[in-house]
Amino acid sequence: MIKSFNPPDFSRFQMRALIIGAVGFLLLLIGAVINREEFFQAYLIGFAFWTGISVGSLALLMLQHLTGGGWGFVIRRILEASTRTIPLVVALFIPIIIGSHSLYEWTHKEVLEANKVISFKTPYLNLSFFTVRAVVYLGAWFLLAFFLNKWSLQQDRTGDRSYAKNMRVLSGPGMVILIFTVTFASIDWFMSLEAEWFSTIYGFLFVAAWTLTALAFTITALATLSKGEPLNQIVAPLHFHDLGKLLLALVMLWSYFSFSQFLIILCGAVPVPVITKFETQSAQADTRSGAGARDAPDRFVPGAGTRIRS
Structure with a gap:
């Protein structure tokens, strides 16, 4: 059942945040007028950050429902509050x-006409399908957050433990849906900025980064809220130790994915030897003519980054 308490007073903080938000929105409009392209590029970066907090909190919330534990109990309300900002993300x-x-x-017709690689991706990279996929991603996140928050509130009001089972059952497939939607959203919204480039680990990099961002934000919020009721009677140093361990694990996971991304790019840039049928035929001709391999001139193979003997 819901128990009444005196929450900390954040009226001053809310007023300051409102003023900062109003000033930021005004600067946003000025930037859009001065330079439209750079405005949208900067906007996309900001959108990625704040979306990461909302969607990452949804991932942590479902993880808590699946695993339980005291670490998730003390941050559950903060996570739920963060997920309720998903309509703003929409x-x-x-x-x-x-x-x-x-x-x-890939939205430029002249680019599609000049670049066959990007043109080949047109069935996927077109604005109509791009918008439909975005609706699917955002809709899935909204529905997951909606039901988890709804059942959590009903559990608080009635004390019925069956709602906890509902949230746990939803969190299993919900976690899978979240990973897939975040993966494809990162491909659509960010990786397609360079339509010719691709990475197989890009989606997992965003899953780890957004979850890490959300956990860091949640720990900061918990440290602030634990100074007042009711968290000052619940939160103990042990909870922060557990959250710190989870934060370290996510940092290591994100670092691993980031290094893997770097390694993929590095290996793609390293030249490798190219052995062609032409080389084999030339070697046979040299043998018949009596010429040694040392007498054969070097021939450069375009794109191979190395030389072979012909």
């Missing part, structure tokens, strides 16, 4: 649709 995505022509080269 609204904040609208400018990306509006500015898609300034962000994505």
Whole structure:
């Protein structure tokens, strides 16, 4: 059942945040007028950060329902509050649709005509399908957050433990859905900025980064809220130790994915020897003519980054 308590007073903080937000919005409009392309590029970066807190909190919330534990109990309300900002994420995505022509080269007809690689991806990279997929991603996140928050509130009001089972059952497939949608969202919204480039680990990098961002934000919020009721009677140093360990694990996971991404790019840039049928035929001809391999001139193979003997 819900127990009444005196929450900490955040009226001053809310007023300051409102003023900062109003000033930031005004600067946002000025930036859009001065330089449209750079405005949308900067906007996309900010959108990625704040979306990471909301969606990452959803991942942590479902993880808590699946695993239980005291570490998740003390941050559950903060995570739920963060997931309730997903409708704002939906609204904040609208400018990306509006500015898609300034962000994505695959929306330019002349680029598609000149670049066969990007043109080949047109069935997937087109604005209509791009928008439909975004609706699917955002809709899935919204529905997961909606039901988890709804059942949590009903459990608080009634004390019925069956709602805990509902949240646990939903969190299993919900976690799978979240990983897939975040993966494809990162490909659509960020990796397609360079339409010719691709990475197989890019989606997992965003899953780890957004979860890490959300946990760091949640720990900061918990440290602030634990100074007042009711968390000052619940939160103990042990909880922060557990959260710190989880934070370290996520940092290591994110670092591993980031290094793997770097390694993939590095290996792709290293030249490798190319052995061709032409080389074999030339060697046979040299043998018949009596010429040694040392007498054969070097021949450069374009794109191979090395030389072979012909």
